Amino acid sequence: MTKTVLITGCSSGFGEAAAAYFADRGWNVIATMRNPSPPLNDRLNVFVTRLDVQDPASIKAAVAEGVARFGRLDVVVNNAGYGLSGIFEGTPREKVRDQFEVNVFGVMDVIRETLPYFRKNRSGLYVNVSSGAGIFALPMISLYNASKFALEGFSESLSYELAALGIGVKIVEPGGVLETKFGNRSGAEFATTSTPSDYDGFVRGAGAVFDGLRRSGGKSTSQQVAEVIYRAATDGSNRLRYVATDDIKPYIDKRHGSSEEDYMKFMRDNLMPKLG
Numbered sequence: 001m002t003k004t005v006l007i008t009g010c011s012s013g014f015g016e017a018a019a020a021y022f023a024d025r026g027w028n029v030i031a032t033m034r035n036p037s038p039p040l041n042d043r044l045n046v047f048v049t050r051l052d053v054q055d056p057a058s059i060k061a062a063v064a065e066g067v068a069r070f071g072r073l074d075v076v077v078n079n080a081g082y083g084l085s086g087i088f089e090g091t092p093r094e095k096v097r098d099q100f101e102v103n104v105f106g107v108m109d110v111i112r113e114t115l116p117y118f119r120k121n122r123s124g125l126y127v128n129v130s131s132g133a134g135i136f137a138l139p140m141i142s143l144y145n146a147s148k149f150a151l152e153g154f155s156e157s158l159s160y161e162l163a164a165l166g167i168g169v170k171i172v173e174p175g176g177v178l179e180t181k182f183g184n185r186s187g188a189e190f191a192t193t194s195t196p197s198d199y200d201g202f203v204r205g206a207g208a209v210f211d212g213l214r215r216s217g218g219k220s221t222s223q224q225v226a227e228v229i230y231r232a233a234t235d236g237s238n239r240l241r242y243v244a245t246d247d248i249k250p251y252i253d254k255r256h257g258s259s260e261e262d263y264m265k266f267m268r269d270n271l272m273p274k275l276g
Contacts, residue, residue, distance in 0.1 A: 002026060004073050006077070047070070219247075
């Protein structure tokens with residue numbers, strides 16, 4: 001029978017690209033997003049429906065409607081997310097909660113709602129889209145880092161729990177992809193923070209650092225990430241982590257392949273803003 005995948009955050013970027021990639025390869029796709037839009041609607045094997053990871057009722061409805069439409073559920077791709085940037089001290093507590101509700105608690109709620117289907121069949125797979133920021137930390141995104149570090153730990157631990165039931169968990173780690181709309185919400189959220197003036201020099205320097213990172217990582221595409229998501233979902237292995245873009249590999253190699261002292265020197269030399 002034709003397999004079915006449910007993907008969150010399909011309005012643009014990795015989610016939209018992954019939905020099209022799975023559909024082109026004959027999968028049934030439950031393409032979910034906060035505000036359903038038409039780009040994927042013209043495909044007979046794609047069911048577009050509303051799912052807001054901060055709204056548990058919408059998760060429940062989307063899963064039930066998708067399973068009713070296609071009759072089965074084989075893979076769930078937890079892709080919805082955004083990155084909150086800014087100085088921690090200037091970020092309101094409610095924005096911190098939003099970051100974790102989308103990137104961590106939303107993933108947990110989608111998994112909680114879909115697990116009964118997988119348990120019943122003693123099969124199924126979760127592909128959780130993390131980030132290089134779930135492996136190494138960068139200035140000005142401490143809360144995004146915290147949410148992705150949490151997602152990585154949760155996913156790894158969950159993989160041990162669910163293996164006994166024949167259910168898999170995998171993590172896909174992309175870096176910066178400029179063509180997505182991921183940065184739009186991040187920029188809007190940054191505008192709502194209030195940074196003490198003592199940080200002004202650091203913020204300016206960090207902006208220059210991120211401009212350099214964006215220029216060096218700008219060759220990666222959503223299509224490339226979609227291909228890695230698909231490979232994770234279909235390669236039949238028990239591999240946990242998949243690095244999806246080349247731009248973050250030097251930082252991951254340093255994190256895993258050097259001493260703590262060498263790693264911190266590398267990160268400070270390359271990522272700490274130059275002040276004065």
